Amino acid sequence: MALEALDQPNTPAAGGGCSSSGCGSSSDKLAHLPEHIRAKVHNHPCFSEDAHHHYARMHVAVAPACNIQCHYCNRKYDCSNESRPGVVSELLTPEQAMAKTLAVAAEIPQMTVLGIAGPGDPLANPERTLATFRELSAKAPDIKLCVSTNGLALPELVDEICQHNIDHVTITINCVDPEIGAKIYPWIFWNNRRVRGVKAARILIEQQQKGLEMLTERGVLVKVNSVLIPGVNDEHLKEVSRVVKAKGAFLHNVMPLIAEPEHGTFYGLMGQRGPSNDELQALQDECAGDMAMMRHCRQCRADAVGMLGEDRGAEFTNEKVAAMDIDYEAAMARRAEVHAAIEANRTAQQRQPDEPSETFVPIASLKRSKRQPAPRETPAARFAVATTGGGVVNEHFGHAREFLIYEAAGDGDDIDVRFLGARKVDLYCSGGDTCGDAEDALAKTIRTLEGVTGVLCSKIGIEPWDRLEAAGLVPNGEHAMEPIEDAVAALYRELLAEGRLAAPVEAAALSA
Incomplete structure (x- = not known):
């Protein structure tokens, strides 16, 4: 059964625009889905946009081999200075992966998901991958298990996955x-031999589609990455989105090509460019008509640990994990307490302005949107938000390694806010006397x-404030610890009232 939408406010099935007060609530956005489906994604940071503000994930690198070659991939080992798929610092045995997972779950109690995503293809390494899952399902039943694959070996392993x-x-x-596939994949390894060109692409596509159908028939939630x-394949991805939705995929994640030459990929060395932010958003918007879109992907390393957008893997090397004394029963109890607190906070953030809460009070002056598309005659503006998680504006500008980008439009009272994606940046402030020196x-x-109008953060120094203003950006630290959507809506309304927003831009309206 094709599932019409996830918790993405921009999809028609999800009801159009996003609320300006507490719209990040998963319980609100997932209300159209069956109860058992909501339970599966409610605290999954990769399958739920809202959950990624509150919950962490980890990947264990147990799968070194791959059965296809992609022009955009170059697997690297013992590499700590690159953040992209296929890169790891340590390759793990299933036993080491088990120990690391228990250590992370104990030290980072908001971690809810364990995924195997490489550095090769997990299903090209079925013994190592399935042995890891077997141990985890027995010893850590409170952790969700995920696998990412190119799909070539998927049909033969669907039963074991389930x-x-x-x-x-x-x-x-x-x-x-x-x-098109022949331009992306130079070869696959199939039936003990290397197959090339169009024939290879045809086999891969057939296996992917077959595996997708088999999984959805068994009730497994499938996200498609492209x-x-x-x-x-830029124009072609609209057809991909249509096809995978028809076959039951739950979510489509259109990611930008990473093609810097220093990564050593074929595309990078041949000068193939990646898409601009606007190109990526435009295609995501076009695909959203057919498929719920994931916009919060960070294209994580195969050994990533922590919240999306951060990587704490260096804290959990094999050597450090071996020295830890983990009482997982006690850790599970602690994890349950932390998760309950997170859910209480999420519920509080969902409240209407006239609903009292001991833990959270929304901005009283903001009217909760009924999630209708914003009128097309109103100007739209984008805002960059510095956050460490929790769904609130809570990070110093100088400490941000990424900014979440939101778009707002409305008439000043009814404001629609939607999440567009994340943009990585170099750290500006390293602490001590070095802050402000990194021009x-x-x-x-x-x-x-x-393309951003305003920058929301908890604090910002004088020098970056002046530099942002000189570049035409509006820095703002007045909404610290407020829910992101409320803060974005508030700053949008302030700028609109002051006449500081550009003339209406038809293409940027949220009703698109």
Whole structure:
């Protein structure tokens, strides 16, 4: 059964625009889905946009081999300075993966999801992958299990996947046309031999589609990842989105190609460019008509640990984990307490302005949107938000390694806010006397925030404030610890009332 939408406010099935007061609540956005489906995604940071503000994930790198070659991939080992798929610092045995998972779950109690995503393809390493899942399902039953795959070996392993309580599977599907696939995949390893060109792409596509159908028939939630490669599959991805939705996929994640030459990929060395932020958003918006879109993906390393957007893997090396004394029964009790507190906070953030709460009081002057698309004659504006999680504005500008980008539009009372994605930046402030000295980092950040009107953070120094204003950006630290959507809506309304927003831009309206 095709599931019409996840908790993404921009999809028609989800009801149009996002509330300006507490719209991040998962219980609100998932209300149209069956109870058992809501339970599966409610605290899954990769399958739920709202959950990624509150819950953490981890990947264990137990799968070194891959059965296909992609022009955008170059697997690297013992590499700590690159943040992208296929990169790991330590390759783990299933036993080491088990120990690391219990350690992370004890030290980071908001971690809810364990995924195997490489550095190769997990299903090209079935013994190592399934042994890891087998141990985890027995010893850590409170952790959700996920696997990511290119899909070539998927059909033959669907039954075993379902035996290990794996409710979430991600398949990378970049095309449904073998001619396009031949431009992305130079070869696959199939039936003990290497197959090339269009024939290889056709086999891969057939296996991906077959596996997708088999999983959805068994009730497994499937997210489809697609890499946007300008000039190769950019227009074609709209057809991919339509096809995978028809076959029952739950969520579509269109990701930008990472093609810097220093990564050593074929595309990078050949000068293939990645998409701009606007190109990525435009395609996501076009695909959203057919498929619920994931916009909060960070294209994580194969050994990532922590909240999306952060990586605490260095805290959990094999050596450090071996020295830890973990009482997992006690850790499970602590995790339950932390999760209950998170859910209480999420519920509080969902309250209407006239509903009292001991833990959270929304901005009284903001009217809760009925989630109708914003009138097209109103100007839309984008805002960058510095946050460490929790769904609130709570990070110093100088400490941010990424900014979440939101778009707002409305008449000043009814304001629709939607999440667009995340943009990574270099750290501006390293602490001590070095803050403010990193001119290059600040200049790069300003370039990265192109198209943004305002910057919301908990605090900001005088120098970056002046530099942002000189670049035409509006810095703001007045909404610290407020829910992100409330803060964005409030700043939008202030700028609208002051006449500081640009003239209406038809293409940017939220009703698109």
